[in-house]
Amino acid sequence: MSAIELRGVSLRYGIGSDAREILSSINLSVRAGEFLSIIGPSGCGKTTLLRLMAGLVRPTAGTISADGQAVERPSRRRAIVFQDYGKALLPWRRVWSNVALPLELEDGGGSAAERRSKALELLRVMRLETVADHFPEQLSGGMQQRVQIARTLAQNPSIWLMDEPFGALDAITRQQLQDEVARVAAAREITVIFITHDLEEAIYLGDRVIVLGAYPGRIVEEIEVALPKPRDQLTTREDARFLRHRHHLFGLLEGH
Amino acid sequence: MRLLKGTLVPLLVLLLWEAASRAGVLAIGTFSRPSEIAVAGAVIAADGSLILATYQTLQAAFAGLLIALVSGIPLGMLVGLSAVAQRTVSPTLDVLRPIPPVALIPLALLVFGFGVSMEAVVVAFASVWSITIATTAAVRSIERNLLEVAKSLEMGTIAYVRKIIIPAAFARIAVGIRVAIGIALVVAVTVEIVVNPRGLGYGIILSQQSLRPDLMYAQLLWVGFVGWSINSALSIIDRRLLWRFGTVRQ
Helix, strand or coil, X not given: CEEEEEEEEEEEECCHHHCEEEEEEEEEEEECCCEEEEEXXXXXXXXXXXXXXXXXXXXXXXXXXXXXEECCCCCCCEEEECCCHHHHCCCCCCHHHHHHHHHHCCCCCCCHHHHHHHHHHHHHHCCCHHHCCCCHHHCCHHHHHHHHHHHHHHCCCCEEEEECCCCCCCHHHHHHHHHHHHHHHHHHCCEEEEEECCHHHHHHHCCEEEXXXXXXXXXXXXXXXXXXXXXXXXXXXXXHHHHHXXXXXXXXXXXX | CHHHHHHHHHHHHHHHHHHHXXXXXXXXXXXXXXXXXXXXXXXXXXXXXXXXXXXXXXXXXXXXXXXHHHHHHHHHHXXXXXXXXXXXXXXXXXXXXXXXXXXXXXXXXXXHCCCHHHHHHHHHHHHHHHHHHHHHHHHHCCCHHHHHHHHHCCCCHHHHHHHHHHHHHHHHHHHHHHHHHXXXXXXXXXXXXXXXXXXXXXXXXXXXHCCCHHHHHHHHHHHHHHHHXXXXXXXXXXXXXXXXXXXXXX
């Protein structure tokens, strides 16, 4: 069973001559445990596609299902990692308390002390245990994004929907987080849909890369990334196959 | 040192005032001497009447404020969160808001008679607007992202209000409440001066009418001091609390 399945999914806004087609007949099947990168020029509807999968937006045509069930609304099992980490965290809550938020909403979330210890455990996974009692604003951007990722882990997700999560981070932090996300996703068998505008990041992380074209948004290319896992920031990026993928997809993106 | 510099101007004014009065430049029936004012103040402080009047004024001010809070915050949230409420309720509020609160004194007197109730109601009407407007603005300015975070966590309405809206809006609502507190004291004293036979305002007008300007000045200075104390206390609370809620951080 595929983790996410899109059949003929289209989305348009407006009516009549004002109608704009944002996404056009997207067919996509994501395997359970797969790391799928989606890349495309700005305005191609990448983020909209992710929001459709999340259930935040409904398609005007076609069907979307996740784990065998029709997607009609957001679900805790499909955790969203927003690009704008600063605005996705609750600034009045300490780091551990931000991470504990999903636990508070569960029946089996446990007592306050249990929630804190669960949150601390997840913070350890993201190497944040030393800043558990800080407020988000006291942290660097990379650490704030780690906090958001730790919070989604508290949802115990089967699918991670990541919307350019590292777009606002510096190169070194970005590489560290790439490896951490890959490690955690593999260890917890989380299916990942990863939106990015960075071609190398898409190839480096993905089992498969999908290229979207713009106006209207549609799938124009799809490649399986034949690189061994776990990936390595030096050797993977120097691998001949990595470079071949890069050349191939770069040409496609340039074509727009 | 800063405190010393801050008291320099008032001290100088008092000295000049005293000197001018003793030199016969200032009419003693209008401008009592600072020394006489001090004596009058000491007398009403000692016999307990100043304390009682202060209690009465603050009682009405805070009762009115409480009414304004419990009606203004839910109302502001409703208007801020619901487009339907915005369209149906806002026009009424827009008509009511410009009514000068003191114009309601006769009506309040008619309904409640003299006493704390009528005063509290006028205070509530005067101070509810800043709370409602601040709440509406606060709720509207909540990050859209936080709404989506709530949705993605399948948060129910009650949890959303409790865990996201109230804390996120808290700091801005607090600013509205601060403004309301200032208004509350002003209006309470005004109602007492105009009609209500209780509290500091009544004391001030009574002293004036019974030709005791020294008493009037003493109470006037006291009202100023009470207002200043409340404001100082609020500033301290602000700095401690608002930091956490993210408005005074940059």
